[in-house]
Amino acid sequence: MTSASEPIRCLFLGASLYSGSVESSSHIAKSVHRSAKAVLTCCEELSHYTETPGSIQRTFLSEPTHEVHRHLGAWMGRLGMSVWVDAIGNLRGVYAGAGAKRLIIGSHLDTVPNGGAYDGVIGVVIGIALIELLGGERLAHTIEIIGFSEEEGVRFGVPFLGSRAMAGTFDRALLDRLDRAGVSVADAIRSFGLDPARIENAELDADTAAYLEIHIEQGPVLEKACLALGAVEAIAGQTRAGVTFLGKSNHAGTTPMAFRRDALCAAAEWILAVEREARRTPGLVATVGKIEASPGVANVISGEVLATIDVRHSVDQPRERAFAAIVSSGYEIAHRRGLSFHHDVRLNQAAVPMNAELVALVVESIAATGEPPMLMASGAGHDAMILAARVPSAMIFVRSPGGISHHRDETVLLEDVQTALTAGSYFLRKLTL
């Protein structure tokens, strides 16, 4: 057992838990319960703005995005915010403060096909609700709410178009990229009524000093820990690769076991080696998600197996070490079995740490609600990963019941939204930029 102020190290991606809580704050807004209900109602309303009636699908700059912008823009307008849509289609609302510095609160408004009602959207809606909870009061810093136009990468196969434009890391070559219907990014922007030549106008203002993203966890960690919120320390780095085991296809009836070079048996051994490596490396996740055995016939020994490997960790070194071990176990297994092995790295993305001071303030804000604040990593990518390259960034995770996301059953608990609003209000007031 640790002392009250010590973090308890958790198993996943270096998550840690303070076993005690910071003194509860006394200024939790009385209207938070009502506000949390409004957040859920708003998310539910926005879920009806979809490309495919009956399920939630809102890809980059699709028609229903206009309706989402009108809905949220109107609300922000009522709160005295100045609202506009930048050249990449990000919805932006500015709530002016007394001082020169600016905090951005944002997340994304696009969804995956058959998505849920909260992934992304809830971070924008909670941001607006936090402004509303200020009841007209102006803080030292300006607060800008952003609803990113694109995070999932569904329409053009490239994620983070909105946040890249804002961070100034949007590659203009992407403008020529086509979707499945043959429409280019530039044309999609034009069809939405915007000017692709002016992408630069999406860049964040020079006075921006911090970025905060509130997002559902999309995993089971908070739920398993019985916690409403988590403070994200880092967004995990990822290595993705394709692998091939090349053996010898043969008749399943006439080839004795001793003479086989079965690519599927080799791949099976490797899949278990991957799992073992992940289990023995604290915080690591490693997944073989795709497998294809050829010829793939019941009475024929597999001559070739293609598979994928996805390895993530909040710290680069253990991820790189584990990936190297996974690759060398592939070579070792193949060699021992008389097969050949090949691997092809398709993505090698470093972990992105969040800003330590902002994370500390998030921890304090969560503790102020009476919840033990857990430090955790995000295993999935988020806009905060892109913004962090440009501005100090932090994230708050909200518990995902059942760990379910990217699915119509995705949900959020009312009391967790309430806790998030309480923590967010604390954060806004305690933040000094």
Add this chain to the structure above:
Amino acid sequence: MTSASEPIRCLFLGASLYSGSVESSSHIAKSVHRSAKAVLTCCEELSHYTETPGSIQRTFLSEPTHEVHRHLGAWMGRLGMSVWVDAIGNLRGVYAGAGAKRLIIGSHLDTVPNGGAYDGVIGVVIGIALIELLGGERLAHTIEIIGFSEEEGVRFGVPFLGSRAMAGTFDRALLDRLDRAGVSVADAIRSFGLDPARIENAELDADTAAYLEIHIEQGPVLEKACLALGAVEAIAGQTRAGVTFLGKSNHAGTTPMAFRRDALCAAAEWILAVEREARRTPGLVATVGKIEASPGVANVISGEVLATIDVRHSVDQPRERAFAAIVSSGYEIAHRRGLSFHHDVRLNQAAVPMNAELVALVVESIAATGEPPMLMASGAGHDAMILAARVPSAMIFVRSPGGISHHRDETVLLEDVQTALTAGSYFLRKLTL
């Protein structure tokens, strides 16, 4: 080490090897070398009778089958045999003997798509060459050569149509079965110029007392043992089943290892359990040839895996025991990992032992060539399996270089054909029916 007359037990399907040889026979025909060359030339010529120019494909009663019948029929006619085609399209040539009993020598004339030039055909051609080697001499028994019209099951998805008709086990309901072009078995028979109403005329004559099939091994056992020929003791029994592992699909980045129910990891563990079970059971082969992981996406944990299992052994009891162990390991692995497991038996076919006296004569015939005779099982099905239900049957396997079959690279060594002809000649003369 064993004494000279003791069989050496080999590892595959109960194969055994006599380490010494029986006294070599002195009556090996001088013309055997020329005859072996003629066999290979004939197989090469027949390979040009194909449905798909450039590759070998001759399915049940396809047009080029007529040319094969003309080619082999003409040869048999020159040897003084009476030649006819029965109602299922089997080519039959009868070489009358002095006594009342009949030996059938046969194999199949159809091929798989992209097949080789020797699978099946060579058994028929060697049979005719054996008659030729008699140089007109009549033996006590009649010899009937059969070229079965259908063994592979390619055209109608059901194998052994030719030998079933001959054994009297042809199910007349099969006549209505359609090929991909919508042609029924009955129509295919009619188009070939035969009468499907008279299938019974294909049944073997009442005087038939033995069946001998010479076939390429289609596996690596003889080659690994440096032997030309093998005496088949039994055709292995088979169990085939489909299995399902049902877990939980989840995000590969946000789901810690401890909370996963990864169906692919469970299947991988089971594939290795299958391999282990086969390796520890002498003579058993077990194969997982087909696997499908869902959703099959690189960054998503597999929620479901479908796979197949194919288990074979020359003796039923060890096959049944191994299959039961394989199934229970599936349940055990799934249970331990929090998944469910399901299996669905699709084929459960008993082993077919060859006739002990005929096998003993085959062993003696091989030994007479100076080759150590190896007793082995066939892991693949053959017409002999069907005929054995009706008449004492035996098979001789001829070495398959590289174990390659069902492929254009399928080949046979000239000296092995020579040895087969020598052994076959001995068999014909020593056989008493």
